[in-house]
Amino acid sequence: MIRTFAQQDVEDLAKYGSIPIINGLTDYCHPCQVLADLMTIREYKGSLKGLKLCFVGDGNNMANSLIVGGIKVGMEVAVACPDNYRPDEKIVRWAQENGKLTVTSDLKEAAANADVLYTDVWASMGQEGEKAEREKAFAGYCIDAELMKAAKPDAMVLHCLPAHRGEEITEEVLEAHAGEIFDEAENRLHAQKAVLVKLLK
Numbered sequence: 001m002i003r004t005f006a007q008q009d010v011e012d013l014a015k016y017g018s019i020p021i022i023n024g025l026t027d028y029c030h031p032c033q034v035l036a037d038l039m040t041i042r043e044y045k046g047s048l049k050g051l052k053l054c055f056v057g058d059g060n061n062m063a064n065s066l067i068v069g070g071i072k073v074g075m076e077v078a079v080a081c082p083d084n085y086r087p088d089e090k091i092v093r094w095a096q097e098n099g100k101l102t103v104t105s106d107l108k109e110a111a112a113n114a115d116v117l118y119t120d121v122w123a124s125m126g127q128e129g130e131k132a133e134r135e136k137a138f139a140g141y142c143i144d145a146e147l148m149k150a151a152k153p154d155a156m157v158l159h160c161l162p163a164h165r166g167e168e169i170t171e172e173v174l175e176a177h178a179g180e181i182f183d184e185a186e187n188r189l190h191a192q193k194a195v196l197v198k199l200l201k
Contacts, residue, residue, distance in 0.1 A: 005027050007026040007029070010023045029064045030064075030160070031065050032191065033062065033160050033188065034066055034068075035195065036192075037069070037187075038069055040187050045115060048073040049074035051076070052078065052116070053066065053118065054114035054117050055081075056080045056111070057120050057122060058122060058124070059079060060085075062160055064091050067092070071101065074099070077095065077100070077101050078110035079110060080107045080109070080110035082105055082138065085138075107141065112150050113151065115152055116155060119143050120160055121167070122141070123135075143157060143169045156177060157173060157177035158177075160184075
């Protein structure tokens with residue numbers, strides 16, 4: 001298992017290694033997290049197909065993996081992000097060819113009728129030096145009570161944690177959906193156990 005910055009490190013390990021390689025996280029994608037996310041959505045909603053997932057924030061590794069994971073299980077995916085922080089172009093193209101994806105800078109358009117709202121910190125690991133610049137770029141890209149009104153009344157909220165209350169998510173929304181978010185965190189354990197079982201048997 002490798003948790004690193006460069007996606008190429010994972011690709012190289014997979015190419016030259018003689019055993020399965022698990023991508024624990026890269027700057028490009030975070031598939032292990034998304035397995036736990038999808039597990040949590042299914043736990044709360046009963047199924048995945050036909051649901052709408054809305055991601056708010058940086059078009060980063062989380063956005064890239066949620067797009068792929070969501071489309072693969074038959075969900076509609078919408079991403080609300082600033083124009084300069086869009087998800088990977090190759091992933092966007094693949095998603096639009098294989099399902100329904102919307103990428104917009106309009107939060108309410110993305111969140112309209114969503115079953116699931118998801119967000120991540122504005123500055124991820126290794127981006128601490130860009131904090132001030134990112135705070136300016138992402139101002140307003142926040143899951144708050146107002147945005148929740150655009151989603152379905154029974155919409156759930158997920159966050160891969162740790163959360164910055166008052167930035168990408170308000171304290172009010174985080175606390176109201178803490179049950180879902182902490183189940184999501186617990187499901188990292190169960191999802192990763194399943195990956196190990198699959199690879200080791």
